[in-house]
Amino acid sequence: MKDMKLSRRHALGLLGAVVLIRPQFAAAQDPTDPLTLIGKFYDTLLDCMKRGAELGFDGRYQLIEPVLNETFDVATMCKIAVGPEWTKMPGDKKSAVLVTFNKYMVTTYAARFKSFNNQQFKLGEAKPAGEGRSLVNTQLIRSNGEPIELNYLFRLNNNAWRVIDIYLAGAISQMAQMRSDFSKTVTDGGPDALIASLEQKILDLKKET
Numbered sequence: 001m002k003d004m005k006l007s008r009r010h011a012l013g014l015l016g017a018v019v020l021i022r023p024q025f026a027a028a029q030d031p032t033d034p035l036t037l038i039g040k041f042y043d044t045l046l047d048c049m050k051r052g053a054e055l056g057f058d059g060r061y062q063l064i065e066p067v068l069n070e071t072f073d074v075a076t077m078c079k080i081a082v083g084p085e086w087t088k089m090p091g092d093k094k095s096a097v098l099v100t101f102n103k104y105m106v107t108t109y110a111a112r113f114k115s116f117n118n119q120q121f122k123l124g125e126a127k128p129a130g131e132g133r134s135l136v137n138t139q140l141i142r143s144n145g146e147p148i149e150l151n152y153l154f155r156l157n158n159n160a161w162r163v164i165d166i167y168l169a170g171a172i173s174q175m176a177q178m179r180s181d182f183s184k185t186v187t188d189g190g191p192d193a194l195i196a197s198l199e200q201k202i203l204d205l206k207k208e209t
Helices: 002-014 034-050 052-071 074-088 091-112 174-207
Strands: 120-128 133-141 147-157 160-168
Touching (some): 034 052, 034 147, 034 160, 052 091, 074 091, 091 174, 160 174
Antiparallel strands (some): 120 133, 133 147, 147 160
16 A cells, blocks of 8 residues: 555656657547547646746646546546445535535646646557547656556547546556545545535645645
8 A cells, every 4th residue: 555655646746747748640630539638638737837837826727627627527536536425415415526526626736737847748549448438548757767657547428538537657546546535534524524625635735836
């Protein structure tokens, strides 16, 4: 478990400073396919990084939010992260949790992608993952040349590809980690406790900026 946490920390740290390297065939791809969606998402993050100080947190947030929601299926990710307790929540509480979860996701990227230090982000291939799913392989190349995998699991739903999970260091499910983090809070305190916890996480992230 300690090694997994270290790998996750290394991967997230590397996300703070990357150069996007696209495959040569990317320009010919469908603008809504998984590989192209990730490329567009990281174009936005790179813009935020290069203009981080100029934009400030609010500016980065405003740039990232629409692209993140075009790339990620935030509603499905929220359900996965909350786990079985999701089905017990009334509709209004589900909506409130989803709004806060979305804010937390965007804040995470806006807080971390704030400066540019010339590391590299490499887009690999989009591979079929079964049952209307696709896995986009990417690598983060550290300044010492060490590659760290960061892969995105997409699902095709209503003719639209969207991310439903992210694998840090190539194998660590971010949604599984979130579910582990959220489990006790939501089981003991319900949706209101989870919302309060996410709001605190948002405040903590903004302090880093």
